Amino acid sequence: MNEQNRNYPEGSAFYSELRKRYLTATIWQTLFLSALVIAVVSLTALIYNVLDGAFGYVAFEYKNDPAEFTPTPIHELTKEELLVILKEGLSSGAYNKLDNEQKMEKRSQSELYILFLERLLQIDTKATWSMTDSLTRGDEIRAEVAEKYPDAELEFRSWLTPQFLTTPMSSKAEFAGVRTAVLGSLWLVGIAILFALPVGVGAAVYLQEYAPKNWLTNIIQTNINNLAGVPSIVYGMLGLAVFVRLLETLTSGAAFGVTDSNGRTVLSAGLTMGILVLPLMIINAQEAIKAVPDSLRQAAFGVGATRWQTVWYHVLPNALPGIMTGSILAISRTLGETAPLIVVGASTFISLDPDSPFSKFTALPIQIYQWTTRPQAEFHAIAASAIIVLLVLLLSLNATAILLRNRFQRRW
Amino acid sequence: MENINYAIETNDLSIHYGSFTAVKGVNMKVERQKITAIIGPSGCGKSTLLRAFNRMNDFVPGCHVTGKLLLDNQNLYGKDVDPVEVRRKIGMVFQKPNPFPKSIYENIAWGARINGFKGKMDELVEQSLRSAALWDEVKDKLQQSAYALSGGQQQRLCIARTIAIQPEIILMDEPASALDPISTLRIEELMQELKKNYTIIIVTHNMQQAARASDYTAMMMIDDQRAGGVIEFDDTKTIFTRPGDKRTEDYVTGRFG
Amino acid sequence: MKEETLNIKPMETRGFRQFNLKKKLRISEALIQGLLFFAGILSIFVTVAIVYELGKEALLFFNDPDVTLGKFFGTTKWQPGIGQYGIWALVSATLTTSSIAILIALPLGLASAVYLSEYATQKMRSILKPILEILAGIPTVVYGYFALLFVTPILKTIFKDGIQVYNMLSAGLVMGIMILPLIASMSEDALSAVPRSLREGAYAMGATKLETSLQVVLPAALSGIGAAVIVGISRAVGETMIVAVAAGAGPNFSFNPLDAAETMTGHIARISGGDLSYNTIDYTSLFAIALMLFLVTLVLNLISQWVVNKFREQYE
Ligand SMILES: Nc1ncnc2c1ncn2[C@@H]1O[C@H](COP(=O)(O)OP(=O)(O)O)[C@@H](O)[C@H]1O
Ligand SMILES: [Mg+2]
Numbered sequence: 001m002n003e004q005n006r007n008y009p010e011g012s013a014f015y016s017e018l019r020k021r022y023l024t025a026t027i028w029q030t031l032f033l034s035a036l037v038i039a040v041v042s043l044t045a046l047i048y049n050v051l052d053g054a055f056g057y058v059a060f061e062y063k064n065d066p067a068e069f070t071p072t073p074i075h076e077l078t079k080e081e082l083l084v085i086l087k088e089g090l091s092s093g094a095y096n097k098l099d100n101e102q103k104m105e106k107r108s109q110s111e112l113y114i115l116f117l118e119r120l121l122q123i124d125t126k127a128t129w130s131m132t133d134s135l136t137r138g139d140e141i142r143a144e145v146a147e148k149y150p151d152a153e154l155e156f157r158s159w160l161t162p163q164f165l166t167t168p169m170s171s172k173a174e175f176a177g178v179r180t181a182v183l184g185s186l187w188l189v190g191i192a193i194l195f196a197l198p199v200g201v202g203a204a205v206y207l208q209e210y211a212p213k214n215w216l217t218n219i220i221q222t223n224i225n226n227l228a229g230v231p232s233i234v235y236g237m238l239g240l241a242v243f244v245r246l247l248e249t250l251t252s253g254a255a256f257g258v259t260d261s262n263g264r265t266v267l268s269a270g271l272t273m274g275i276l277v278l279p280l281m282i283i284n285a286q287e288a289i290k291a292v293p294d295s296l297r298q299a300a301f302g303v304g305a306t307r308w309q310t311v312w313y314h315v316l317p318n319a320l321p322g323i324m325t326g327s328i329l330a331i332s333r334t335l336g337e338t339a340p341l342i343v344v345g346a347s348t349f350i351s352l353d354p355d356s357p358f359s360k361f362t363a364l365p366i367q368i369y370q371w372t373t374r375p376q377a378e379f380h381a382i383a384a385s386a387i388i389v390l391l392v393l394l395l396s397l398n399a400t401a402i403l404l405r406n407r408f409q410r411r412w
Numbered sequence: 413m414e415n416i417n418y419a420i421e422t423n424d425l426s427i428h429y430g431s432f433t434a435v436k437g438v439n440m441k442v443e444r445q446k447i448t449a450i451i452g453p454s455g456c457g458k459s460t461l462l463r464a465f466n467r468m469n470d471f472v473p474g475c476h477v478t479g480k481l482l483l484d485n486q487n488l489y490g491k492d493v494d495p496v497e498v499r500r501k502i503g504m505v506f507q508k509p510n511p512f513p514k515s516i517y518e519n520i521a522w523g524a525r526i527n528g529f530k531g532k533m534d535e536l537v538e539q540s541l542r543s544a545a546l547w548d549e550v551k552d553k554l555q556q557s558a559y560a561l562s563g564g565q566q567q568r569l570c571i572a573r574t575i576a577i578q579p580e581i582i583l584m585d586e587p588a589s590a591l592d593p594i595s596t597l598r599i600e601e602l603m604q605e606l607k608k609n610y611t612i613i614i615v616t617h618n619m620q621q622a623a624r625a626s627d628y629t630a631m632m633m634i635d636d637q638r639a640g641g642v643i644e645f646d647d648t649k650t651i652f653t654r655p656g657d658k659r660t661e662d663y664v665t666g667r668f669g
Numbered sequence: 670m671k672e673e674t675l676n677i678k679p680m681e682t683r684g685f686r687q688f689n690l691k692k693k694l695r696i697s698e699a700l701i702q703g704l705l706f707f708a709g710i711l712s713i714f715v716t717v718a719i720v721y722e723l724g725k726e727a728l729l730f731f732n733d734p735d736v737t738l739g740k741f742f743g744t745t746k747w748q749p750g751i752g753q754y755g756i757w758a759l760v761s762a763t764l765t766t767s768s769i770a771i772l773i774a775l776p777l778g779l780a781s782a783v784y785l786s787e788y789a790t791q792k793m794r795s796i797l798k799p800i801l802e803i804l805a806g807i808p809t810v811v812y813g814y815f816a817l818l819f820v821t822p823i824l825k826t827i828f829k830d831g832i833q834v835y836n837m838l839s840a841g842l843v844m845g846i847m848i849l850p851l852i853a854s855m856s857e858d859a860l861s862a863v864p865r866s867l868r869e870g871a872y873a874m875g876a877t878k879l880e881t882s883l884q885v886v887l888p889a890a891l892s893g894i895g896a897a898v899i900v901g902i903s904r905a906v907g908e909t910m911i912v913a914v915a916a917g918a919g920p921n922f923s924f925n926p927l928d929a930a931e932t933m934t935g936h937i938a939r940i941s942g943g944d945l946s947y948n949t950i951d952y953t954s955l956f957a958i959a960l961m962l963f964l965v966t967l968v969l970n971l972i973s974q975w976v977v978n979k980f981r982e983q984y985e
Contacts, residue, residue: 007531008524008578017528018496025879029788035780036797039853042846043804046811049819202708210705222974224712229900229970230963231907233934234719236941237959241722245947275715282712308701336808339909339934343941365810365910372814372914380818387811394806468869473791500875510866513889522884523874570870577874 050391053384054159056134059145059152060174063122074116082112089120114163118175125174126152128377160385168351169362173371173378178386180350184266184361185335187354191270192277192334197327199274200281201316207282208289209311228279236343239272244344253358264345267357272340277330284329288322289315321408328401332394338365364390419444419581419611420465423480426639427460430474434460436639437479440630442581447603447612449622449648452632453663457640458615459507461632462583465613466502467495483580500527503574504583508590509566511558511573516550519558519569523577536576544572545602564595571602575610582606584614588621600625619664623652631660723963726956733950741957745922747936749954758920759958762930766841766912767905769926773845774901778852779894785853786860787882805850813914816843821915831927835917838926844911848901855900859893859980860886892980896973903969907962909934933958 009017066074069085077085083104087095098104098115107115117123126149129141134156145154167177203224211217243251244263251268252261292315300310316323346366354361364386371383420442427435435457442448450458460469467488469475481488488498511519520537529536537554541547546568550561558569567587574582584603588596603612603625616622622629629651631644644657655661730736736754744755781801785794821839824832832838863886871881887894917929918939931939937955945952 007529007536009528009530014497014500014528018494021496021526021877021880025877028879028883029784032780032784032788035777036784038777039781039804039846039849040797040800043800045819046807046815049815050811053818199708199711202705203712206705206709210702211709220709220713222971223716225974226967226970227712227715229903229966230719231903231909231934231966233907233909233937234723234959234963234966237937237956238715238719238722240941241726241956242718278712278715306695306698308698332806336806336810338808338810339913339938342913342938345941348942365808368810368814369910369914372810372817380814383814387814390808391811394808395803398803398806466873468873471869471872496875496877499873504869504873506866506869506873508866510864510870512867512870512885523876526874526876526880526884573874 050384050387052131053381054388055131056156056381057129057138057141057154058157058378059126059128059149059154061124061126061149061152062117063124064120066121069116069120074113074121077109077113077116079109079112082109082116085120086112086115089116094119110163114167114175118172123172123174125378128381159381160388164382164385165389168353169349169367170351171349173376173382176371176382178364178367178389180353181362181364181367181386182389183353184346184363184366187266187357187359187361188270188273188341188363189331189334191267191357192273193327193331195271195274196278196281196330200278200326200330201285201323203278203282204285204289205311205316208286209307209315224279224282228283231339232276232337233339233343235272235276236340238275239268239340239344243268243271251358253356256358258356258358261358261360264347264360265358266354266361269341269344269346269361269363270357272344273334273337276337276340277333280333281326281330284326285319285323288319288326291322292318321404324404325401328397328404332397335390335393335397336365338363338369341366342369364393417444418442419483420613421480421482423482425461425464425477425479425481427457427464427469427477428475429460429472433637433639435464436635436641438642440642440645442611442613443628444611445607445609446627447607447614447625448628448630449626450613450615450630450632451617451619451622451663452640453634454617455640456632456634458632459585460640462585462613462615463504465581465583466499466504468499468504470495500577501579502581502583503577503579505567505570505574505585505587507586509563509570511561511566511569513557513559515555516558516561516569517554520573520576523573527577529577540572540576541569543575543606544568545598545605546572562595564591564598567591567595567599568602571599571606575606579610581611581613584612586615586617589617596621619652619666623648623664631655631657631663633659633663719963723956723960726953727960730950730953730957733953735950747920749950754954755922756933756958756961758922759931759933759936761922761924762837762912762916762920762935763906763932765837765924765926765930766844766916766932767902769838769841770844770848770905770908771898771902773842774848774852774905775898777845778849778897778901779856781849781853782856782860782894783882783887786857787878787886801850801853804846805854807847809847809908809910810914812843812847813910816840816911816915828927833917833927833929835915835929836927837912837916837923837930840912840914840916841926843915844905844908847908847911848904851904852897852901855897856890856894859890859897862893862980863889890980892976896976896980899969899973899976903966903973906969907934907966909938913938933962 008014069089070077070081072081086104090098095104104112127145134141142154145152164177165182166179167175168180170176207217207221211220248263249255251263251265251271252258253265253267254261296314296318297310300314305313341363347360347362348370350360350362352359368383368386368390371379371386374380418441422438422440425435425438426433438461450462452458463469464477464481465488469477477489483498483501486493512522514522517537520540521533524533524536538547538551541550546565549565553560558566561569567590571582571587588599591599600621603614606612614626626648629646629648630642631651632640633643634640644651644655644660646656650656651660652664655664731738731741735752740754741756744753745757745761746753746755747758785797789797816839820843821834821836824836824839867885867889868881871885876885912932912935916935917931918935919929919931920936921928921930923930937958940951940955
């Protein structure tokens with residue numbers, strides 16, 4: 001058969017060519033896979049880097065000698081002993097102030113211990129080491145400390161402690177916590193969702209169920225897709241111009257009798273975040289509504305339901321899991337966004353819990369940013385701890401989303 | 413050798429999708445440089461059988477084959493057989509034309525290039541297009557996208573690119589079912605041309621086409637377990653005039669179902 | 670009588686009924702529809718507000734007699750407080766960091782996409798895709814930490830004194846890692862959208878998997894991949910925290926990745942994070958930068974959407 005044109009390698013020639021082709025294929029396949037390996041390695045490195053920073057040796061000195069306060073080794077102090085020491089050591093004014101914040105007797109041993117360290121012994125961190133260094137170079141570190149800081153104690157410390165979660169900001173890294181920041185973040189999430197959820201679902205319902213196919217609908221849809229791609233810092237500028245400045249009387253609470261505030265409140269920031277996550281919210285709700293089969297709508301119309309009754313009783317309940325997943329994505333975004341908060345003026349130092357929409361605020365990512373950009377290593381350590389808090393929050397949110405998705409997944 | 417005249421032989425060939433047996437116990441000998449048609453109601457496993465001939469089913473997860481499929485006395489599903497070489501020797505034209513999103517010229521040159529073609533590419537392109545009766549229509553627009561062609565032209569381009577790599581056998585799965593009658597006729601004429609050089613196996617559900625164009629016909633039908641099988645295999649004339657099986661008679665005369 | 674407890678009378682006694690099929694005004698329905706429409710149109714207001722507010726302040730900036738377009742686009746020092754308005758000082762850093770990011774994210778993202786869509790088994794996908802999703806979900810400030818405290822020290826051991834503590838290379842590299850999942854997932858969508866028949870066509874000609882993937886599937890998905898790259902660029906240009914933490918705090922006209930420099934976004938973040946009073950040139954200049962950012966990313970996003978839609982049509 002076609003003898004006229006035998007220009008293809010046959011037999012062993014074909015096989016040697018084929019072997020070359022397979023070799024190339026293997027090389028490329030390895031290259032493709034290594035891209036994913038790089039991604040995995042990066043993620044591992046990032047997580048390792050954070051953990052590495054949050055635990056490790058600390059060399060510190062006490063400004064005041066523990067022996068001045070008690071003969072007992074300080075680690076063994078009981079709650080009662082600590083109470084006595086604090087009462088004696090602190091000025092009565094300082095003691096009463098603390099007592100007013102929270103009854104001293106009601107405080108736990110560890111809280112009192114921290115007060116003791118902070119107020120009386122006055123801890124002074126000389127150096128910190130990463131977890132890896134601490135585990136692999138323990139002896140060197142001990143030698144180094146003995147030489148450089150003969151009075152210092154060396155301790156392996158987890159910077160992430162229960163107190164870290166419950167104490168507010170402090171100018172000393174050893175005593176700083178993320179309480180104010182976590183509460184601020186929760187306020188932001190609350191305000192943002194309160195705005196974005198109803199508006200987002202409303203917009204999605206309008207676009208999927210009501211909107212006629214015309215140029216206006218087209219523009220709205222394109223516009224939403226575009227808004228989803230606008231850099232977050234631009235939303236920050238919008239929030240600054242509109243909520244912080246233009247609507248200051250409302251967002252500062254001046255219109256409601258609040259006097260000691262300007263527009264840089266958790267309300268302004270929350271609304272800015274609400275607008276930022278709105279496109280995400282709409283797009284996800286649209287997807288969820290789209291997935292509800294038409295037969296359901298027709299069934300509802302068939303028994304004489306109005307459009308809204310159809311939407312309210314049939315479409316929305318069935319789209320709910322998708323809408324919830326979208327909300328969780330929006331919450332995650334609100335928890336992690338930093339740039340717009342800087343622009344609308346998150347406070348850099350604040351230790352009062354936010355207690356109204358008109359409070360000044362800080363947020364978890366803002367604290368991470370602040371602490372990361374400090375030169376002292378102990379601040380990097382608490383930045384790492386705050387990152388762990390943030391990542392754990394985000395991971396549990398996402399786990400919830402996945403559970404929701406699996407639980408409510410319907411097969412039509 | 414006894415089977416020198418046969419391009420493909422199957423030996424109790426069964427094809428399974430997971431635990432479901434789609435085609436069962438096929439024994440047939442496909443003669444060289446002839447056109448063999450496979451007919452039967454839809455869902456009876458025609459495509460599945462055809463795709464087994466050049467191991468296209470390898471890409472369907474869970475699909476596996478039992479029994480034997482012999483090409484030149486080698487089992488196509490033997491352990492040391494390379495599927496890429498199998499497909500290079502047994503080309504395929506699909507139901508819907510699927511030219512690559514490249515120029516007309518590239519559509520043909522690509523397969524030749526990957527298979528290590530050493531001759532003059534321009535000549536090969538022209539020769540293949542001529543063999544597929546497409547040259548005159550496209551000779552002035554070889555660099556245009558293949559998507560600009562009509563459906564019938566696209567299908568002939570797919571035939572041309574298959575011819576270009578000079579396979580032994582060409583498989584065609586309802587190659588004309590997506591085409592208009594005039595394009596269909598051209599494809600049929602083309603097949604008569606091609607059988608001088610190639611062995612052709614064609615799946616069709618168009619009875620006239622099978623009767624007109626093929627030398628042999630295999631009739632497939634499903635059994636009560638929904639497994640398809642070849643119930644009759646003979647020359648086309650016999651199948652259409654004196655079928656041995658009642659079901660075949662019902663089917664070819666249109667009395668089926 | 671039983672009859673009385675039944676609301677529905679037997680057919681025969683219902684009598685003749687007059688149907689009224691005229692349109693009824695349902696007030697609550699109309700009200701709800703109005704509200705929904707408002708929710709839908711609100712996003713337009715957001716865009717208008719962005720353009721208006723950014724434009725208004727930017728106009729104030731450009732109306733300053735000291736500021737000229739020539740200075741703005743023609744000089745390379747940025748210090749509005751002392752009359753230096755050369756935007757290039759910031760644009761250079763944005764270009765440098767974004768280029769590095771794309772240089773990293775494009776090949777890695779594309780290779781990941783090809784592997785996931787053409788090679789990976791179902792099981793591998795179920796492990797690898799969540800990893801990419803986690804990578805995509807990490808807040809950028811965390812990437813900033815990673816850049817400054819992990820990548821920069823490594824770069825320091827490589828380049829020794831040749832590299833500054835804050836540098837664009839570290840920020841760009843980490844930004845590339847951040848954008849990788851985006852490019853990977855968009856490209857994977859584009860690759861998966863290529864019909865199976867095309868792959869089968871290639872296999873039927875004796876092509877190997879690699880030849881099919883690289884020479885048939887990839888070119889067929891090219892426009893979708895292009896859209897992914899454009900979105901990636903837009904993300905890189907708009908990214909703030911990584912550069913704010915790791916790239917440097919001060920405008921510096923430089924394209925050298927080893928230098929410290931401040932991007933447009935980083936500059937906005939730093940200046941607005943300080944004490945900023947309204948109606949100063951510092952304040953209005955930030956809006957001018959933000960407007961530029963908005964317009965650039967808008968154009969990029971529009972192009973990418975257009976490409977994606979075009980691509981979708983091709984296979985429908
Ligand atoms: N990829 C597949 N996976 C599982 N079952 C399949 C697949 N393709 C075809 N089948 C089943 O195999 C049987 C034969 O299909 P097919 O070969 O396409 O029939 P025909 O081409 O004769 O219409 C059908 O029952 C069909 O449902
Ligand atoms: Mg078929």
